[in-house]
Amino acid sequence: MSDARLETRPRNEPAYQDDLGTDGEPPPPIHLLRRIGKRPALCHYNRLISLVLAVNLGLLAHALGPGGWWSAPGGAALKDLSNATLANFALAILIRQQYVVNILFWLATRAPVTWPLRIRWTLGKVYHFGGLHVGGALAGTLWFLAYTGSLIDSGLHHEGGVGTARLAVSCALALLLLAVVTTALQPLRSRFHDLFERTHRFGGWTALALFWAQTLLASGGRTPLMQPAMWVLAAITLSVALPWLRLRKVTVAIDRPSPHVALTRFDHGVTPFAGSSTAVSRSPLREWHSFANVPAPGRAGFRLTISRAGDWTASFIDDAPRRVWVKGIPTAGVANIETLFTKVVYVATGSGIGPVLPHLLADEVPSKLVWATRSPRETYGDALVEEILAARPDALVWDTSVRGKPDMLRLAYAAYVSSGAEAVICISNKKLTWSVVHGMERLGIPAYGAIWDS
Template identity: 30%
Template sequence: MERPVRFSSCRGVAFEVKPHADPFAIATPAAQPEPQRSSISFWPFSSSKVFPSSIQRSASKSSSHFCDLEPEEEEDDGDVILEYIPKDTYDFENQKAVIIPLPSKREQVQPSKPTRKNGSRLSVILLDQGLFTVYKRLFVLSLTLNITGLVLAATDQFPYARNRAALFSIANILALTLCRSEAFFRVVFWIAVKLLGRPWVPLLLKTGTTAILQSVGGIHSGCGVSSIAWLVYALILTLKARDNTSPEIIAVASTILGLLCLSSLAAFPLVRHLHHNVFERTHRFAGWTALVLLWAFIILTISYDPKSKSYSNHLGSRLIKTQEFWFTIAITIIIIIPWLTVRRVPVNISTASGHASIIKFQGGIKAGILGRISPSPLSEWHAFGIISDGEKEHMMLAGAVGDFTRSLVSNPPSHLWVRRVHFAGLPYLVNMYERVLLVATGSGICVFLSFMLQPCRADVNLLWVAKGIEQNFGTEIKGMMSGHPKEKVIVHDTAVLGRPNVSELSVITAKKCNAQVVIVTSNPEGSRGVVNACKKAGIAAFGPIWDS
């Protein structure tokens, strides 16, 4: 029986979970006598320019998912080098390529060796991003600080923490909630661009800030584990002094602990990736229930009198004097804010092909902003990059890779739920740099198109690799790519030009435009390949991580 295909996503770029070869690697044929070679030149997509890249000619297959470069079948007819050459080498009247002599081997761009023949995308997400990523460093830092405080409290060297262990647990919950506040980080990203988006600011400071802002999920998860540790410690102390508390307080605290553990287990990378809907719903409803019980815990602990073994009715003056109360107020406000902006709005959905849909909304949006939409706000939300000229309307490009996105193609709704508070993603930080190369494959282009439609303080260059530009994405998306200088926008249509080595092409393009940083949006393997290749070439690069 065929195994079911699972999907996940990284800020609107969807991908399948299934083993296959690296989609960006170029197959190396077995050793054999060198066949006769020919060199063929194609003039690519209308206002674009493709730098030299070595690829093998192959039969075009339907992509296994919309953002991927499709796996290709080799033909036994030798290697074909596809290169960009001037217009006069292409016969436009007869629409055919002009054959020119093959360049010497030194002039050819040699493909890099495949990094992996077999391996699942799950391993790329969970293991191959490295042991010392910024995300993991922030996780370890958060956990280490908390464990240090916990050890000092347990050894009577930190009496304040020992007496207020529950407060430290609540403080960690506040920190992890803040790290997932899209409204808060919209402000943080804006401040970062305003302060650091100046030519005299060192590039190292900019890239360091970008890495931290992209990886705050490490703080979120580190504080989540720490909140459990502090609450366990608080419960142990409470049970030791059981005469000074009530069974209700112990029961409520134990239930909160159980919900925090359940939420953390659901967020474990393996569970989150393979069962994303389970993770999302468990995280949401367990968190809400824990928040309600946290209010009950605070009211019970503040109103309980251990001497009389009863609860007092005079809470007002006591509540406002306790830190736990104010921390819980902050947590509640942070959680409620996004839900206050949820609206059901009319949408206009068009389908360029069976592979994607274009969802249009009213109102212009700044470049680099992402948004969430939902058919049912209490059960699921989906994040997509926003395309907008910043004036009258904005749109989202949704590749048909999951149940929800496929339904947009087969049965487009007239209304969708949205959050009015849009959030800033990695692309928003483009304005912090002077020269940037944006690399996208497939529908990953949606997070970058706004930079082609709106004024941008950075000098932006774009490299887009996709199959069947007009057929899969429609004339509207194709039109957005036209009208730009040929050296600024590079569109590589794999249906016409074959599949390139995107990592190598990104490095060549970044050097050509002297980019300070490369930002890529692709599937996990593709993003990893581009980021690693650029870093090896001494170019700062960032791509979506599994917990972006």
């Protein structure tokens, strides 16, 4: 970018801003039915939770009906309750396995852009798969509580009982599952996120061990390998173990263009695909943070853009490590659904440019970029800004230190109209992402953004 171009702008105002947005075409009226149907409470994530719970309610109705297994003689009900529990937990755990996630995204994005927009719009919601995780975990916990209650009833009212060890393990497991579910509730999870992570990790591992113990105790001396429950538990255990089997400590190179950002380069033999993420930790048993990978076409390795957004990221920037832990494989993220559309608008704020940049560099799908951030050159460095502008010369880069915070929904809509795009992808904080995504969807425009369910 030449100095002559910079001189044509007011002092301190970057030349790569333009005036699209606040004076653009106003949005059309929002119809009542669309406003209701696109409410956050009715998002695909919650629909999937409801679907899983509805299927389990149907199973419960069958169990309680004539000829159902709930009160069947000979302990058959206990076996069926155990199977229902394991089936739901298998769904909850396997749906989050990295290989499964990548397969889901691959399948969803096979649809050609010639398919009707309504179908592609729905396929793009593949990243809401976390609803299956929540629904399965909730249903599995409820089935196991019923199982434990039946065990207690059997011990109190039936001769011979079920064995002290089996009953003790089941009661301990029931309490542990309740603790894991309780800490995952949104109010507690938001306020005590570290507690949520550790309860999920260590509580989950302990629960898996107790499930093995409970299944072996319930086998009654029969050959365990002949039981389907053993194979289900083996699949769950392998799913949990796989990322940790790829745990490694790698060397990183860190550039800090400002106190707000660390541009971290990895080159340990892995070049991830655009739109994937990598989990990073300085203490692998304490906490993990996932960041979007930024590979450069034709170049080995990748970068992560880590901005100051809490204690962990602040410590990472201020006390830059030479080596960090990584685990698992690069995993697909929301922006991978771009290939379902002929053209998209990327809306990003601050370090949200990190997940967007690899898609701009790969240039698989035509796109328009709207990026709002404070002092982009001072914060992220000239090199990164020039890289962005080289990939998208028509980008709207809004310097909030000069122009204030914009109406991102209005900017997104104006960019959508002017560029002829089919969809909008927003990478920002939770509040703004939901504002843009739900605002665009109420206008009848496909829109996507993170749902913070991991």
